[in-house]
Amino acid sequence: xxxxxxxxxxxxxxxxxxxxxxxxxxxxxxxxxxxxxxxxxxxxxxxxxxxxxxxxxxxxxxxxxxxxxxxxxxxxxxxxxxxxxxxxxxxxxxxxxxxxxxxxxxxxxxxxxxxxxxxxxxxxxxxxxxxxxxxxxxxxxxxxxxxxxxxxxxxxxxxxxxxxxx
Numbered sequence: 001x002x003x004x005x006x007x008x009x010x011x012x013x014x015x016x017x018x019x020x021x022x023x024x025x026x027x028x029x030x031x032x033x034x035x036x037x038x039x040x041x042x043x044x045x046x047x048x049x050x051x052x053x054x055x056x057x058x059x060x061x062x063x064x065x066x067x068x069x070x071x072x073x074x075x076x077x078x079x080x081x082x083x084x085x086x087x088x089x090x091x092x093x094x095x096x097x098x099x100x101x102x103x104x105x106x107x108x109x110x111x112x113x114x115x116x117x118x119x120x121x122x123x124x125x126x127x128x129x130x131x132x133x134x135x136x137x138x139x140x141x142x143x144x145x146x147x148x149x150x151x152x153x154x155x156x157x158x159x160x161x162x163x164x165x166x
Contacts, residue, residue, distance in 0.1 A: 003056055008062045022117070065095045085124065086106055088107070105124070
């Protein structure tokens with residue numbers, strides 16, 4: 001069975017970047033859409049069709065807030081597929097800042113990189129943590145080592161000397 005990850009973002013370049021990150025993290029096939037309505041149609045048109053089994057959708061990253069998703073026909077379809085949901089975008093970030101939102105739908109704050117994507121997928125239950133546990137906000141995500149050691153200055157570049165000609 002092919003596993004998918006649904007990405008709904010209005011900016012194609014960011015959606016493609018996120019798709020590449022998700023392919024690396026989850027080994028899934030990305031399904032890209034520019035709106036929730038397009039995402040609903042995209043899910044219906046996948047290779048597995050309307051009979052896509054629960055678990056085939058590894059995760060859904062959606063550019064909306066929880067209030068918008070609650071009113072959308074996409075939500076029951078995602079629930080039928082048992083898809084972990086992650087919200088993206090300014091409206092979702094503001095909703096969290098106000099103390100609102102859905103407790104099971106973490107928000108991927110922008111700007112984000114692979115470490116933030118991995119952490120939010122772990123919180124949503126779409127990616128196992130370092131000890132193999134699914135979900136849980138207390139799961140630690142390994143951070144990449146810094147490129148420069150503290151206190152180290154720039155490394156001088158040395159050019160080879162030309163050999164002296166006799």
